[in-house]
Amino acid sequence: MKFWLFKSEPSTWSWNDQVAKGDAGEEWDGVRNYQARNFMREMTPGDLGFFYHSQKDREIVGIVEVSAPAHPDSTTDDARWECVDIKAVEPLPAPVTLDAIKAEPRLADMVLVRNSRLSVQPVTAEEWDVICTMGGKQG
DNA sequence: GCCAACGTTGGC
DNA sequence: GCCAACGTTGGC
Numbered sequence: 556m557k558f559w560l561f562k563s564e565p566s567t568w569s570w571n572d573q574v575a576k577g578d579a580g581e582e583w584d585g586v587r588n589y590q591a592r593n594f595m596r597e598m599t600p601g602d603l604g605f606f607y608h609s610q611k612d613r614e615i616v617g618i619v620e621v622s623a624p625a626h627p628d629s630t631t632d633d634a635r636w637e638c639v640d641i642k643a644v645e646p647l648p649a650p651v652t653l654d655a656i657k658a659e660p661r662l663a664d665m666v667l668v669r670n671s672r673l674s675v676q677p678v679t680a681e682e683w684d685v686i687c688t689m690g691g692k693q694g
Numbered sequence: 695g696c697c698a699a700c701g702t703t704g705g706c
Numbered sequence: 707g708c709c710a711a712c713g714t715t716g717g718c
Contacts, residue, residue, distance in 0.1 A: 562716090564715090588701075589701090609715080609716060609717085613717075653717080671698060671716060671717065672699070672716065673717050674715085
């Protein structure tokens with residue numbers, strides 16, 4: 556079991572859009588960055604991820620699950636680009652803001668803090684637990 | 695809306 | 707293979 560973070564601008568694809576897809580899930584398509592793609596190749600169904608709203612909101616709003624391993628991105632004919640499918644699991648009772656993350660010493664090395672432009676990124680088990688606690692989620 | 699950081703492209 | 711130019715992202 557690995558942990559990840561998926562970043563999206565809510566005006567393009569929001570948590571509510573993701574929830575509306577239900578258990579069918581949706582392709583995390585449109586990624587045109589090799590680092591992000593490589594992380595998606597490492598994902599396996601059942602891995603969990605945070606869903607982060609970039610730009611205006613700047614907060615982690617929910618938890619998603621990888622529902623299908625990396626496959627060709629249907630939004631392009633370019634064979635270089637792949638994506639996984641993800642489905643919404645549950646919202647965080649209290650969204651965790653970027654400000655709160657930056658204020659937490661145990662999260663100082665998060666990729667979100669170190670490299671804000673990477674749209675798909677790994678999260679360590681410790682970071683996962685810290686953020687779940689901050690978000691009011693039990694277990 | 696601005697701009698810094700970063701990734702990609704293409705000329706040499 | 708280097709690097710300048712360019713485009714994009716996302717925090718502020």
